[in-house]
Each structure stands twice: as structure tokens, then as C-alpha cells.
Amino acid sequence: MRTLPVSFLLLLSVWSVCVWADSGRIRQKRAWIMDSFSIEEEHPGPFPYSIGKVVIESSYLVNYLLHGQGVDEDPKNILSIDQSGVIYVHGKVDYECSRNILLLKFEAITASNAVDARFGLEIKILDINDHAPKFQKSVYEVTVDESHDQDKSVLTVLASDEDDSSTNNGTFVFTIKSVTPKTDNVEFYIQQLKESGTIHFKGCLDYEKAQKYTILVEAKDKGEKIQLSSTSTLIINISDNNNNLPEFSGKTGPGKVKEREAGVEVLRLQVTDKDVRGSKAWKAKYTIHEDKNEVFKIETDPVTNEGILTVVKQMDYNEQTHQNLSISIHNEIPYFSCKITKKVPSAMWELDKILQNFDTDTSALYNTFPVTIYVEDVNDPPVFIPPVKHVVVMENIDVGTSLTTFTAKDMDLSHANTFTFVKGEDTDGWITIDEKTGQVSTIKILDRESPFVINGTYTATLYAVEEGVPPLTGTGTLVIHLNDQNDNVPILERNVASICIDKQPTMVNITAVDLDFPPFGSPFYYELLGDIKDKWRVEPAYGTTVSLVKENDVFSGHHLLQIKISDQQGFYSIQNLSVAVCKCSITPNCHLKMDSEVRKGSVCAWMLGLAILILTATCFSLQISCKAEKKKYCMGTSDISSQKNTENPRTDCMKQLALQTHDMELGINEPHCYTDEGQPTVSDELDAISIPEDA
Incomplete structure (x- = not known):
């Protein structure tokens, strides 16, 4: 017989008091005999089976009833009670899916269907070890650098057990079952904190000894009858670090350069490195020493890892016949070294570690390679x-x-x-x-x-x-x-102009240009020649661009004016300016109208042809005369002055003929000046140049 729970005895006492109060009379104290009811989860049967009996001393009670969890509440139809008070179990109960205690109400019914007794009943479900610990992942994988410090976390695994965590059935421990491959440079261990386990190691990781470790970890519970377990696989990939120094192994190439050559490869240096080919720990970086003038450069061949030495500046054999260099080498990432000095049981191992810092001088770690480049003498220009x-x-x-x-x-x-x-x-x-x-x-x-x-x-x-x-x-x-010399005279930028007679102001701007630079050029002095009184004037008379003003006495028509333009040194030219005056309300462009009228008529055509013949004969005679006489003369004007011009000398008289022909077409009678050697001194712009003899 087992003792009744304290809560049940307390419940019975309360029920006895209530029954006494309800009956209204003194009853004889009843004796209650009850076992401690419990159900073991996953009981295999056969069903139904009895777990105990409720006994009440009464001669008139005829029936017992149960209500609550396991009867008419979830999990339903698991429990029942017969007329004698025996409680039966009709199926399996799962501790993890049900409450660990089922709460029921017990009733004793009389023949008249009156409730004679009512109290609570508890049935405890006993957990069994039916779940093994389960890892969060079946496979864990991580990559760590071989410079990873010992006793530093590598990987953490998680597991859980659905059994009661307050019992041994739901409590488990982690164990490393195997490590593949086994190497003498490292020892893995696991530290557990509740349901997590963290992998650590002692020693030095070495990529050259193992690129990957496969660790089998077991989680096993502490069940009293049986122990259940599961495993997870941990894959630890080791990434290569620079724990091998590069070493020079040889050289190829001529080792010489012709003077004045540049961009020429003179040497290739070979190195060996045990780190992974193509990785930053393997790739070499070369440095040239004793090259103050930076005559050489060295680059790394990305395929062979060779150092390619090149001449980038010309060398002179007369200045030096050879150049001594020293070349050092390191890798793209800092050098790392880890060596085990002592394996200490139950503690971290004693290590000798080196971690290079590029900011500090670690030249003692690396080898240098001496190189001599010879300069070949060649013929110099x-x-x-x-x-x-x-x-x-x-x-x-x-x-x-x-x-x-x-x-x-x-x-x-x-x-x-x-x-x-x-x-x-x-x-x-x-x-x-x-x-x-x-x-x-x-x-x-x-x-x-x-x-x-x-x-x-x-x-x-x-x-x-x-x-x-x-x-x-x-x-x-x-x-x-x-x-600069004053060897050019000012000339008009344009020698045609138009003025409207019916609009104010009656003026037009004229501009001269001179190829000479100051003080031989602008501003200029302008002077109108001929009979211009009360007809035309220039305002102002000094400047680069001035205004030609028409007086009221000038009427419509074509007017040919002569303007003397002098530079600041007194060198001048006399320019013909063709001015058309008309009513702009009738003809917008006076000069085009006048020019068109000149070209009309058969008489004008006959006169033009005659003028061409006369000019041809005149030019021919002038050419003969120029050779005999050493003086200047101007054709087409009586104002002959001594002139000179060394700008654009010509000997072709036909040019003068073309100019005179052009003048005839425009109705212009313009003088053209020649030197005593028969060379025209005018430009191609219909300008006659007159220069003082003493210039």
C-alpha cells in the first residue's frame, strides 16, 4: 500500500465536513482506503488494465462516476471506473503530448440517483525515456583560418530532448566520438553549457597537414533504464594562411641591357612557396633596393609567380657599365607562423607564434637576392x-x-x-x-x-x-x-558702303586694318581726298573704326571716294571707297542696285571689252619699262609718290590686269602702285598703297 497524497487527504477532510453539514445529522466517520494512482506512459497493455480501486464504506451506494481529463475531456476515453470502484486504463498515454497529471472528479451515486459523495482525483503520468536527444542540424560546417588561436571558439552545436528535463531521461551530455584525420598538431574538445556545445582546439592549425577536419559529436541522455543518443557531423574547413615564406630558387634572362634601351626585360627571378598556388599567401611581391634613380621596375608574373625585372629608363655606358641591385620578396598577406613547444595535459599547449605586421620592420624574416645588370656599349648619335x-x-x-x-x-x-x-x-x-x-x-x-x-x-x-x-x-x-617692322600699311576692311538718303543719321562706319603690331598699327588717321567740301566728312578723323558722314548736298547715285589712311608712324595708303546712296524704302541694298544697273546694257559690255584690251597693252609696255627704269609710278592716277612695300612681292602683271578688270565691272577707277622693278605693291583687295619715300 502507498500513502495517499497530502492534497487528496485534505480534499477528503473537506468533503467529510461538507457531508456532515449537508446531512443535518451526526454520521458515523467513514474509512477511506485509496492507492496512489499513476500511469506509465506508453504502457504496452493489454488493455484495459487496472491501476487501483476507490473504496467507500456504504451499504446503500450503488454506482461510481468519473469526469474530467482522460474520461470526457482530452485525452478522452482513456480511463473508466466500474461498480466496485476499480479504475481501468484503455489506451496508451504520451507524457510529452499530455499533462503529467490528469485531474478528475469522483462521484458516489445512491439508488435514488442522488450524489452521496463528490471529491477530486489526481492520476500522475510517469515519464519514460522514449526520446533521444536531437541535434538542431545533422551536419554543421564552418571555415576557419589556420591562424585561428587555440582555445578560441570554432563552432557551437545545439541539441534538445523531449523527455522530462527534470529527470535523467531529458538530460544529456556532448561527447566527441571521432576526429578525421588525426594529426599531431591539434586536439579538439567540446565545452557544454546546458543544451549547447562549443568546439575548441589546442595547438596549431596547419593547412599543409589537413585542409579539413570531420568531427562526429554525440549527445547521449542519462536514462536510468536505457540511454538514448544521436550524433551530428561537424565539418571544419581550414583556409590557408601565409605560414610559408617564399624562397628564391633561381633566375633566367640575359642580365644585361644596351645603353639607351628602355622597356626591356632583363631578368626573371624564380621563387618557391609551399602555400596554396594562386592564393594571396602564395603570390609574391618583389621590392628593388639600391636603385636611387628608379631605373628598374619589377612585376610579378600572375601565372608563374616569377619576378620580371625591366629597365624603364635609359642607361649610358659612359656613365656606368653595370648596376648592382638587391631584391627582396614577401607575399600579399602578412606572414604567420605557429609552432608547438610543449603539449600540456588538461591545459592549453605552449606555442611559439609569429604574426607579421607590414607596418613594422620584419625584413629579417625574408631573404634578399643580389642582382647585377650590365650595360652594353653601343654607337651613340x-x-x-x-x-x-x-x-x-x-x-x-x-x-x-x-x-x-x-x-x-x-x-x-x-x-x-x-x-x-x-x-x-x-x-x-x-x-x-x-x-x-x-x-x-x-x-x-x-x-x-x-x-x-x-x-x-x-x-x-x-x-x-x-x-x-x-x-x-x-x-x-x-x-x-x-x-616687328612697320612693313604694312593700313587698308580698308571693306571698300564698298551704302547710305540711305531718306533716313537719319546719314552715315556709315568704315574700318581699317594693319597686319603690323603696335606701335606700327592702329589707331589710324583718316583723310578724305578730292572735291568733298560740303559733301562728305569723316568723324572722328582718328581711330580704328570711324564714321563717313554724308552732307545734304549729296544726292542718290554711285560715288567714288578716295581716303588716305595713315598708321601711327606715318605710313599710309590711299583707298578707293565705293559709296551707293539711294532711297532704302525702294531698294534695301543701294550698292547691289547700283551695281546691277552698271552691268546692264550692251554699251557697258562693249566698254568692258575695250578696257580689257587697253589694259593688256598697257601692262605689257609697263613690264618692259619697269626693267629699264628704277622708279615708282602709279597707273590710273596723276598723284605719283615714291612708295615701297616688301610685303607679298609679285612679278605677274596679269594680276594687275585682273584688278583693273574687276574695277571696271564695279565702275571703280582706282590707282594701283608699282615699284621700280615692276612688282605690284597692292593687296588682292583692290587697295592702292602709297608709302613715303623716306620710310
Whole structure:
């Protein structure tokens, strides 16, 4: 017999008091005999089976009833009671799916169906060890660097047991069952905290000894009758670190370079490294020492890991015949080293560890490789001394003027050769050079206004050609700085204009240009020539752009004016200006209307043809006369003055014929000036130039 629970005895006492109060009379104390009821989960049967009997002393009780969990509440239909008070179990009960105590109400019924007694009843479900511990994952995998410190967490596993955690059935421990492969450099262990286990190790990980460890971990409960367990597989991948130093193993290549060569590979250095090929721990980085002038560079071949030594600056045999270098090597990531000095039982092992820091001097860890690069002597080209010469001259200097003398030197003493000077680039053909002496002279008038002159300078190149085999060439540069002369006169930018007679103001702007630079150019002085009183005037008379003003006495029609334009030094030209005056309300462009009328009619065509014949004959006679006389004269004007112009000399009289023809087409009678050598001094813009004789 087992003792009744305290709660049950207390419940019986309360029930006795209640029965006494309900009956209204004194009853005889009843004796209750009851076992401690319990059900073992997953009982195999056979069913039904009895778990105990409720006994009540009464001669008139005829029936017992049960209500609650296990009867008419979940889990239903598991329990029942017969007329004698025996409690039966009709099926299996799961501790994990049910409450560990079933609460029921017990009733004793009389023949008249009256409830004679009512009290509570508890049935405890006993847990059995029917669940093994279960890992959260069947396989765990992690990657750690081989520089990972011992006693530092590697991996944590989790497990749980559905059995009662307050009993041995639901309590478990972790155990490392196996480690593959077994190496002497590391020892794994597990630390447990409740339902988690953390993997640690002692020693040094070494990628070269094991790239992966497979650990089998068991979780086993402490069941009293039986112990249940399960396992999980832990995969620990080891990543390679730089725990092997690179070592020089050899060199290939000529180890020499010809002087003046650059971008040439001269040597390849081979290294060996036990770290994983292609990894940062394997890739080599080279450093050149004793190269103050940075003549060399070294790069890493990404495939072979060789160091490729290249010459990047030209070397001169006369300055040095060889260059001594030393080359060091390290990897792309810091070096790491771990060695076991003592295996201490039940404690961390004693280690000797090195972890390189690029910020500190760790050159003692690495080897250096001595290299000597030899310079080969080759034939040197001549060298101009100096390579660039600047000369300052006045434009329009005489042809044949000596500008400067270039000198060159053969720097190669062992291959001394003779050389000659040759003109190189001379875009406008200004100079010549004496092939023996290097003297540079002019062969053309130097014109500062030439299109080949940029910012007042003209550049030519010269060569010194050596007669060796193969022939070599040195290059010199001549920069000619030209001072300006007043060798151009101002001319009108446009020599046609239109003025409206019926609009105010009755004026038009005129502008002159001069190719010379200050003080030989603008501003200019303007003066109208001929019978212009009370007809035309210029306002102001001084400037670059001025206004031509028409007086009221000028009527519609075509007017030809002559304007004298002088620069600041008194050099001048007399320009013809064709002015058309008309009513703009009828014809917007007066000059086009006038020009169109001139070209109409057969008479104008006949006169034009006759003028061409006369001009042809005149030009022919003038050409003969120019050769005999050394004086200037102007055709088409009686105002002949002594003039000169060295700008754009020509000898073709047909140009003058074309100009006169153009004037006839426009109705312009304009003078054109010639020198005493028969060369026209006018521009292509219908301008007659007059320059003082004393200029």
C-alpha cells in the first residue's frame, strides 16, 4: 500500500465536513482506503488494465462516476471506473503530448440517483525515456583560418530532448566520438553549457597537414533504464594562411641591357612557396633596393609567380657599365607562423607564434637576392650642344644673314665618327645650314606676318647625321624670335558702303586694318581726298573704326571716294571707297542696285571689252619699262609718290590686269602702285598703297 497524497487527504477532510453539514445529522466517520494512482506512459497493455480501486464504506451506494481529463475531456476515453470502484486504463498515454497529471472528479451515486459523495482525483503520468536527444542540424560546417588561436571558439552545436528535463531521461551530455584525420598538431574538445556545445582546439592549425577536419559529436541522455543518443557531423574547413615564406630558387634572362634601351626585360627571378598556388599567401611581391634613380621596375608574373625585372629608363655606358641591385620578396598577406613547444595535459599547449605586421620592420624574416645588370656599349648619335637655340632678329633682314652656328658632339668615345649637318623641318623655307660648320643663314626674307609664325616665333629643326654603321642622327632645334617692322600699311576692311538718303543719321562706319603690331598699327588717321567740301566728312578723323558722314548736298547715285589712311608712324595708303546712296524704302541694298544697273546694257559690255584690251597693252609696255627704269609710278592716277612695300612681292602683271578688270565691272577707277622693278605693291583687295619715300 502507498500513502495517499497530502492534497487528496485534505480534499477528503473537506468533503467529510461538507457531508456532515449537508446531512443535518451526526454520521458515523467513514474509512477511506485509496492507492496512489499513476500511469506509465506508453504502457504496452493489454488493455484495459487496472491501476487501483476507490473504496467507500456504504451499504446503500450503488454506482461510481468519473469526469474530467482522460474520461470526457482530452485525452478522452482513456480511463473508466466500474461498480466496485476499480479504475481501468484503455489506451496508451504520451507524457510529452499530455499533462503529467490528469485531474478528475469522483462521484458516489445512491439508488435514488442522488450524489452521496463528490471529491477530486489526481492520476500522475510517469515519464519514460522514449526520446533521444536531437541535434538542431545533422551536419554543421564552418571555415576557419589556420591562424585561428587555440582555445578560441570554432563552432557551437545545439541539441534538445523531449523527455522530462527534470529527470535523467531529458538530460544529456556532448561527447566527441571521432576526429578525421588525426594529426599531431591539434586536439579538439567540446565545452557544454546546458543544451549547447562549443568546439575548441589546442595547438596549431596547419593547412599543409589537413585542409579539413570531420568531427562526429554525440549527445547521449542519462536514462536510468536505457540511454538514448544521436550524433551530428561537424565539418571544419581550414583556409590557408601565409605560414610559408617564399624562397628564391633561381633566375633566367640575359642580365644585361644596351645603353639607351628602355622597356626591356632583363631578368626573371624564380621563387618557391609551399602555400596554396594562386592564393594571396602564395603570390609574391618583389621590392628593388639600391636603385636611387628608379631605373628598374619589377612585376610579378600572375601565372608563374616569377619576378620580371625591366629597365624603364635609359642607361649610358659612359656613365656606368653595370648596376648592382638587391631584391627582396614577401607575399600579399602578412606572414604567420605557429609552432608547438610543449603539449600540456588538461591545459592549453605552449606555442611559439609569429604574426607579421607590414607596418613594422620584419625584413629579417625574408631573404634578399643580389642582382647585377650590365650595360652594353653601343654607337651613340651626335648630340647638339645646346639642343635648342633661340635667336632674336628683326623681320625683313637681308637674305644670307647669318643667324647662329650649331655645334654637335659625338658622346661615344669608343665609336667616334664624323658627321654632317642637314636641315630638317623648315616649313616656309627660311634657312640653310652649312653641312660642315653648322652655320645657319637665311635664304628668304623673314616675315613676322607669315602664317608659319606663331606668337612671333618661327621654329626649324636641324640634324647632325653620323657616318657610322648604322648612321645615327642627332636633332637640334632653332627658334627664331622676330621683331616687328612697320612693313604694312593700313587698308580698308571693306571698300564698298551704302547710305540711305531718306533716313537719319546719314552715315556709315568704315574700318581699317594693319597686319603690323603696335606701335606700327592702329589707331589710324583718316583723310578724305578730292572735291568733298560740303559733301562728305569723316568723324572722328582718328581711330580704328570711324564714321563717313554724308552732307545734304549729296544726292542718290554711285560715288567714288578716295581716303588716305595713315598708321601711327606715318605710313599710309590711299583707298578707293565705293559709296551707293539711294532711297532704302525702294531698294534695301543701294550698292547691289547700283551695281546691277552698271552691268546692264550692251554699251557697258562693249566698254568692258575695250578696257580689257587697253589694259593688256598697257601692262605689257609697263613690264618692259619697269626693267629699264628704277622708279615708282602709279597707273590710273596723276598723284605719283615714291612708295615701297616688301610685303607679298609679285612679278605677274596679269594680276594687275585682273584688278583693273574687276574695277571696271564695279565702275571703280582706282590707282594701283608699282615699284621700280615692276612688282605690284597692292593687296588682292583692290587697295592702292602709297608709302613715303623716306620710310
